[in-house]
Amino acid sequence: MNADNSQFRILIVDDSDFSRNNISEMLSSEEYNVIGEAASAKEATNILKDRAAHLAIIDVVMPEVSGIELAEYITDNYTDTYIIMISSLGQESIVIDSISAGASDFLQKPFNKEVLLTSVKKILSNVEGDTK
Amino acid sequence: MTIYTQNISKNITNGELSDYIHSCFIPELNIYNQAFLLLDYPLLKTSKVHQNTKFEIPITFFISGEYEGTCFCLLDTYNKDLSIQNQTLLNSLFAESMNILLGKMITKLDNDFNISTLISAPSKREIKINDLENLQHAGSTFSIGYKLMFMNEEFDCRIILNMNSKKTFEV
Secondary structure: OOHHHHHOEEEEEOOOHHHHHHHHHHHHOOOOEEEEEEOOHHHHHHHHHHOOOOEEEEEOOOOOOOHHHHHHHHHHHOOOOEEEEEEOOOOHHHHHHHHHOOOOEEEEOOOOHHHHHHHHHHHHOOOHHHHO | OEEEEHHHHHOOOHHHHHHHHHHHOOOEEEEOOOEEEEEEEEEEEOOOOOOOOOOEEEEEEEEEEOEEEEEEEEEEOOOOOOOHHHHHHHHHHHHHHHHHHHHHHHHHHHHHHOOOEEEOOOEOOOOOHHHHHHHOOOOOEEEEEEEEEEOOEEEEEEEEEEEEEOEEEEO
């Protein structure tokens, strides 16, 4: 039923290994292709150099380079990559900063599988035509 | 020279700050259906902070913005029989649980009381003896307790929070 989901390459960026594993399991259960899990912006950019992603799911608060800065970098350098920002913080200013940095959606932690998958599916419907 | 602080302009007393923070800590939190946090004891102004034991897993967050400070979170694993694999999972889950709990508190503090702060990413560095002792002399220090339910076990979790208004100096 979800065979088409495997064509979508998704990168997860979060300094919490618990959060990365959790999101990865949610996506893999629907057969999305998780191309990598990065614990930092540096790891994320290294993965993106080798493998293009349709979607990057990025935590806002990370040590050293923030998720917002990473989103700006991806928006500038990987124009085909959509972004969902995630954070335990949900202030309006953070949501605005996320959208300004190029994110298509913002999810406050903790979110359930349905919320994540609805957002992912909606965003990836924009790239569906390009992958066929 | 004029010296002023952000909270003076908002007329927030330490007592009010304590009430605000208390109301912003949610009583229970489901962590991705894998664990559950339940309020154990309410936010208390703290004058004596006990040193952490060797059984307590420490996670530290730094608070910045209108108020600055530190938050030490300690998970007591005394007398808990956990495999190395589950211990690793617990450490990771605890850090993310505290990140979510504090993130929700900071967000509510901003939304409900217009106090704008941020928290850092969690740090797993060891807590030194001076770290906790110094909090006793560092203005507004509070503690709050939660129970973390995970894998049919119940873990005591104490959160020690120090928040002080950011002083701005103007010459």
